[in-house]
Amino acid sequence: MALTNIEWTEATWNPVTGCTKTSPGCANCYAERMTRRLKAMGVHNYKKGFKVSTHPGMLDYPLGWRKPRMIFVNSMGDLFHEDVPVSFIKRVFKVMERTHWHTYQVLTKRAERLFDIAPELPWPDNVWMGVTVEDKEHLYRIDSLRTTKAKVKFISFEPLLGKMGKVDLTDIDWAIVGGESGPGARAMQPEWARELRDQCIKTKVPFFFKQWGGFNKKKAGKILDGKIWMRMPEVTENKPV
Numbered sequence: 001m002a003l004t005n006i007e008w009t010e011a012t013w014n015p016v017t018g019c020t021k022t023s024p025g026c027a028n029c030y031a032e033r034m035t036r037r038l039k040a041m042g043v044h045n046y047k048k049g050f051k052v053s054t055h056p057g058m059l060d061y062p063l064g065w066r067k068p069r070m071i072f073v074n075s076m077g078d079l080f081h082e083d084v085p086v087s088f089i090k091r092v093f094k095v096m097e098r099t100h101w102h103t104y105q106v107l108t109k110r111a112e113r114l115f116d117i118a119p120e121l122p123w124p125d126n127v128w129m130g131v132t133v134e135d136k137e138h139l140y141r142i143d144s145l146r147t148t149k150a151k152v153k154f155i156s157f158e159p160l161l162g163k164m165g166k167v168d169l170t171d172i173d174w175a176i177v178g179g180e181s182g183p184g185a186r187a188m189q190p191e192w193a194r195e196l197r198d199q200c201i202k203t204k205v206p207f208f209f210k211q212w213g214g215f216n217k218k219k220a221g222k223i224l225d226g227k228i229w230m231r232m233p234e235v236t237e238n239k240p241v
Contacts, residue, residue, distance in 0.1 A: 004072065004075065006072060006075070007208075007210050007211075007222075007230070008070075008105075008176055008208055008210065008230075008232070009070045009071065009072040009105055010069045010070040010071065011065075011069045011070070011071045011072070012071065012072045012073075012075040012076075013058070013061060013062060013071050013072070013073055013074075013104075014045070014055070014058060014073075014074055014075060014076045014077065015054065015055050015056075015058040015059055015073075015074070015079075015088075015092050016052065016053070016054055016055070016074050016076075016077040016078070016079055016081070016084055016088075016092075017035070017045055017046060017050075017052075017053050017055065017074075017076045017077045018035070018048065018049070018050045018051045018052040018053050018076070018077050018081075019031065019032070019050065019052060019077045019078050019081055020052070020081070022109050022110065023109055023134065023138055024134060024135060024161055025109065025132060025134030025135075025138075025158075025159055025161065026109070027184075027186075028159075028180060028182055028183065028184045028185065028186075030181070030182055031050075031075065031076045031077065032050050033182065033183075034076065035049060035050045035076065036049070036050075045058070052077065052081050052083040052084065054084060054085070054088050056088075056091075059091060059092065059095050060095070062095060062096070062099040062102055063095075063098070063099060065099075065102065066101070068101045068102055068103070069102050069103070070102075070103045070105065071102050071103065071104050071105065072105045072107070073092070073096075073104050073105065073106045073107075074106070074107075078108050078109060078110055079092060079106055079108060080108040080110040080113045080114050080117065081110060081113075082110070082113060086117055086120065089117060089121070090120065090121065093121045093122055093127070094122065096124065096126065096127050097122050097124040097126075097127075099126075100124060100125075100126050101126075102126060103126050103128065103235070104126060104127050104128065105128045105130065105154075106127060106128065106129050106130065107130040107131070107132060107156055108130070108131060108132070109131070109132045109138075109141070111131050111140070111141035111142075111143075111144035111145060112144065114129070114131070114144055114145070114148065115144040115147055118147060118148040118149070123148065123149035123150050123151070125151045125235075127150060127151070128150060128151070128152035128153075128154060128173075128174075128233070129145060129148050129150035129152070129153055129154070130145070130153070130154040130155060130156055130174075130176075131144065131145045131155060131156070132155075132156045132157075132158065133155055133156070133157055133164075134157070134158070134159055134160065134161045134162075135161045135162045135164075136162060136163070136164050136165055139164070139167065139168075142155060142167070142168065142172070145172075146170070146171050146172075151235075152173045152174065152233050152235065153171060153172055153173050153174075154172065154173060154174035154175065154176065154233070155172060155174070155175050155176070156176045156178075157175065157176065157177045157178070157196055158176060158177065158178035158179075158180075158210060159178065159179060159180030159181075159185075159186065159188070159213065160177055160178065160179060160188050160192050160193065160196075161180075161186060161188075162192065163189075163191070163192050163195060164192065164195060164196060165195075166199075167196065167199055169199060169200065169203045169205050172205055173205065173206070173233045174205065174206050174208065174231075174232065174233045175196060175200050175205050175206070175207055175208065176208045176210055177193050177196050177197070177207070177208070177209050177210065178209070178210030178211045178213060179193075179211055179212045179213025179214065179220070180213045180214075181211060181213045181214060181220075185213050185214050187213075187214070188212060188213055190224075193209060193224055194224070194225070197209070197224065197229065206231035206232055206233055206234075207229050207231055208229060208230055208231055208232065209222055209224045209228070209229040209230070210222060
């Protein structure tokens with residue numbers, strides 16, 4: 001578990017590492033780049049590089065953090081990857097259920113597998129479930145998200161690669177928008193972000209504008225039309241017992 005600079009969370013927890021590309025948003029994967037560095041540094045969990053790997057030894061890590069934290073689950077992989085056994089996914093969910101004082105944010109591009117497995121999983125209130133939607137061809141992922149029993153359902157439009165058009169935000173609790181960053185970053189047009197912002201305002205969905213992106217995301221900034229947009233879902237803080 002590690003603290004992180006990701007703007008919408010406080011820490012990361014990676015019981016699964018590695019992934020494979022599944023859609024256009026994966027082309028310049030930051031996790032793949034970071035994995036190469038971690039493997040070269042000799043970090044044990046990355047000795048297989050970006051091959052999908054489960055790490056049972058990481059499962060109990062959240063138990064050691066007594067202070068409530070917002071935790072992004074699998075920043076270095078996808079929990080719902082087809083190579084992750086259902087039994088292991090259930091173990092991850094059981095840990096999240098047990099550590100009720102934390103809030104967990106789970107994000108996947110594999111909405112079809114989420115749809116298939118969701119009925120078998122516990123859905124405690126501290127688990128937020130999200131899907132990545134980078135272009136309008138993948139808006140269908142939101143329908144799979146809606147079928148889950150997650151208390152908070154969110155969409156990450158990052159990297160935003162095109163105009164989305166009308167988005168059905170029914171039963172959606174949060175939307176994150178961001179441009180791609182890092183080497184080879186594809187540009188995001190302002191009108192794409194504005195279109196989503198305006199729909200969120202109309203439907204009262206909290207809107208979080210993460211970044212414009214580009215090779216130097218800090219220089220590019222995160223101001224949209226003269227304002228910083230960092231709204232979060234309103235939830236009651238969980239406390240340890």
